[in-house]
Amino acid sequence: xxxxxxxxxxxxxxxxxxxxxxxxxxxxxxxxxxxxxxxxxxxxxxxxxxxxxxxxxxxxxxxxxxxxxxxxxxxxxxxxxxxxxxxxxxxxxxxxxxxxxxxxxx
Amino acid sequence: xxxxxxxxxxxxxxxxxxxxxxxxxxxxxxxxxxxxxxxxxxxxxxxxxxxxxxxxxxxxxxxxxxxxxxxxxxxxxxxxxxxxxxxxxxxxxxxxxxxxxxxxxxxxxxxxxx
Numbered sequence: 424x425x426x427x428x429x430x431x432x433x434x435x436x437x438x439x440x441x442x443x444x445x446x447x448x449x450x451x452x453x454x455x456x457x458x459x460x461x462x463x464x465x466x467x468x469x470x471x472x473x474x475x476x477x478x479x480x481x482x483x484x485x486x487x488x489x490x491x492x493x494x495x496x497x498x499x500x501x502x503x504x505x506x507x508x509x510x511x512x513x514x515x516x517x518x519x520x521x522x523x524x525x526x527x528x529x
Numbered sequence: 530x531x532x533x534x535x536x537x538x539x540x541x542x543x544x545x546x547x548x549x550x551x552x553x554x555x556x557x558x559x560x561x562x563x564x565x566x567x568x569x570x571x572x573x574x575x576x577x578x579x580x581x582x583x584x585x586x587x588x589x590x591x592x593x594x595x596x597x598x599x600x601x602x603x604x605x606x607x608x609x610x611x612x613x614x615x616x617x618x619x620x621x622x623x624x625x626x627x628x629x630x631x632x633x634x635x636x637x638x639x640x641x642x643x
Contacts, residue, residue, distance in 0.1 A: 456631060464538075464617055464637035471631045509572070517632070519572040 425450040429520040442497040446510030456511040535635040548607040552620030560623045561603035565616040
């Protein structure tokens with residue numbers, strides 16, 4: 424069974440800081456998904472990737488298949504980026520990490 | 530734009546009641562999912578459906594059932610609600626899984642069982 428570990432569990436940073444959230448998994452996958460959950464509960468899909476790197480605005484996601492590791496970066500962080508970020512991996516089913524709670528202080 | 534709508538944001542019910550949570554998607558997706566989310570446990574799959582009238586158990590189906598009579602609607606049913614079913618429930622949908630299609634989530638229903 425695939426184990427998905429996210430780090431850190433909680434992260435507090437000042438506005439403008441560069442943020443990195445990590446996700447590691449134990450078994451080979453076909454794709455990895457980064458999700459954002461706002462305090463109200465709704466979940467938004469950020470990225471789905473199976474290799475390399477993707478960028479959308481201030482968000483960058485990378486994946487290293489050999490090392491079974493992915494990172495989500497946020498450049499020039501802003502208080503509106505405060506949310507829970509969830510990593511999910513797909514092998515024969517989808518397995519979710521427990522999430523990283525990010526709080527950006529103004 | 531993609532839209533998954535859950536019928537209630539907040540719901541309070543009593544132990545023993547039959548509870549229905551409704552989810553509707555407007556994207557003509559084949560796959561629909563019900564998850565529950567609890568602190569420290571992350572998202573856990575209850576049931577999913579890959580077609581009308583088809584359903585498959587997820588990781589934690591006990592105490593739940595589902596219904597998919599129409600493609601756009603997937604209902605989660607708590608046959609006899611218990612306090613340990615107090616949780617956040619999230620519905621998601623995706624198109625047929627060729628090349629890993631992302632799941633689209635609803636806003637969630639926070640259910641309290643008293």
